Amino acid sequence: MSAIPFAYDVRFKAQFDLSNQEYSLSGTLRPQSLNELASCLALLRDSINRVRGVFYVNVRRLSQMNNLAFHAFARVLLDASRDRPDLQFVIVTSSVVGWTTEKFGRLSRIQPAIKVQEYDANFYPGQSFLEEGGFIPVLRTQTKMTWRHERDILPRHGMRPGIYMADICCGIGDFAALVQREFTPARIVALDHSRSSLAYARRVASEFKISGIEYVYGDASEMLLEDNQFDLVTCRHSLQIFDRPALILKEMYRICKPGGRVYITNEKISQCLGEPRGESIQWTYNELSKLFTHFNMDLELGPKSRHYLMDAGFDDIRAESIMVTNLDGDPQDFADMIHAWENTFAGEMSQKRGDDPEFIEQFRKGFQDHIFAALHPKGYAGWPIWIASGRKPL
Ligand SMILES: C[S@@+](CC[C@H](N)C(=O)[O-])C[C@H]1O[C@@H](n2cnc3c(N)ncnc32)[C@H](O)[C@@H]1O
Structure with missing residues (x-):
């Protein structure tokens, strides 16, 4: 598996899995300054540079994110979606952390190349x-x-x-x-x-x-x-x-x-x-x-x-x-x-x-x-x- 754990502390983790072209964020992301996010954001930019076709951002285990973090991630994703018109961005949320669908949904209203998928809206047949x-x-x-x-x-x-x-x-x-x-x-x-x-x-x-x-x-x-x-x-x-x-x-x-x-x-x-x-x-x-x-x-x-x-x-x-x-x-x-x-x-x-x-x-x-x-x-x-x-x- 090509997961590269990159930014990790007790509160949150960011990692990239090349085989699934998936960048995932989990835990509680409440930085006081942008410096705390530097490595996560660098990993995000680097991950985007390494993929073709569809790029997945998995936030299914992201229990909290403050506005500072949201805007920083949103900026990278919006910029990338403009610079890479060949790429589709899919943000995978979950109803278990219900705010994610609504919050990341704002990005797809700004930029249609960014889609939000609530993974568990219809996730098992019965x-x-x-x-x-x-x-x-x-x-x-x-x-x-x-x-x-x-x-x-x-x-x-x-x-x-x-x-x-x-x-x-x-x-x-x-x-x-x-x-x-x-x-x-x-x-x-x-x-x-x-x-x-x-x-x-x-x-x-x-x-x-x-x-x-x-x-x-x-x-x-x-x-x-x-x-x-x-x-x-x-x-x-x-x-x-x-x-x-x-x-x-x-x-x-x-x-x-x-x-x-x-x-x-x-x-x-x-x-x-x-x-x-x-x-x-x-x-x-x-x-x-x-x-x-x-x-x-x-x-x-x-x-x-x-x-x-x-x-x-x-x-x-x-x-x-x-x-x-x-x-x-x-x-x-x-x-x-x-x-x-x-x-x-x-x-x-x-x-x-x-x-x-x-x-x-x-x-x-x-x-x-x-x-x-x-x-x-x-x-x-x-x-x-x-x-x-x-x-x-x-
Ligand atoms: C057949 S019922 C059994 C419920 C209970 N254990 C019992 O014996 O009465 C199956 C339960 O699994 C739940 N379920 C199915 N997939 C789930 C998932 N991925 N996460 C949490 N609950 C799930 C359903 O909502 C349902 O309540």
Whole structure:
């Protein structure tokens, strides 16, 4: 890799990566005088001289920038865009540091050769279903079902009172709230990229007088959290819906303390089962797996968890699987969960793929048969989940 770390102090870093033609700025850039920026600006000018075609400026991890710095960088970029009409400038911002899109957007209004791209406006294929609130009933019913198992399982994977933990892709925050009550960690951060889910999480926490959970808006594949902070980093049912799971694992590894653990849960959705009406149920879950594949999500990831953890550099990997069933508690809870799945998967998702009405009818039928099996006095209905954790080497 041709990254040349150039200007670096504890507050900010500037570097250039020639292979991606990308200059990136991260951290807090609040100089009192232009001298403090001299090396960053020199690197910027030098980087521009070395590229052809498109030049990227990545400010996705730039948490603060004062006006002095902004104007100095803006001047170099505006001058360069005039001197190099052959070049296109793309400034890559992120909604996680929301001011960047607005602030750098001013440059493209002055100079059309400078474009601003908010990298996470549309950054993974299932984003619209997962982040816009329709998914909330699915998450609520799922955690209710899995908690009965995970409460007993978590201590085998590093959960204990007094730890620092982070729940990444926390959804509506119900897992964090349950952990807070049951295991009393000393610190708990819950991060997600869905504003509606986080708003829901904060509302529930305040209604139920649960305090101490830090809900954070962020991108799991590029977090603003610092290195080596947490004893336990969890990520449930989410590596499977992001099209680049290894990126999230890499970040989880980074924020985990050496000797701490990363805990993940995932499904293999085609293995959902039930009796009676097993065949129809099987057909629907095979189709459900294909539906997720259509949106670049791997709902078959569960048994691949060990592989992912090993590739990410973890050791002491522990893996187990559970079958959540209609017999775990009130069978109606299981039925409610499948009902929420039917609404979302055979509703919005199936329509978005453009499925025809006959397909949707048969697709719905399998979910309804799963509910039938769950509520049948002699029936059995199951949802298998793969759980794995790995230790960050000391
Ligand atoms: C299937 S839900 C699981 C939520 C929660 N962990 C649970 O088990 O209930 C996936 C979550 O991942 C979040 N997500 C997906 N990609 C993300 C990313 N790059 N950064 C942060 N959150 C992300 C979505 O907003 C959604 O809340």
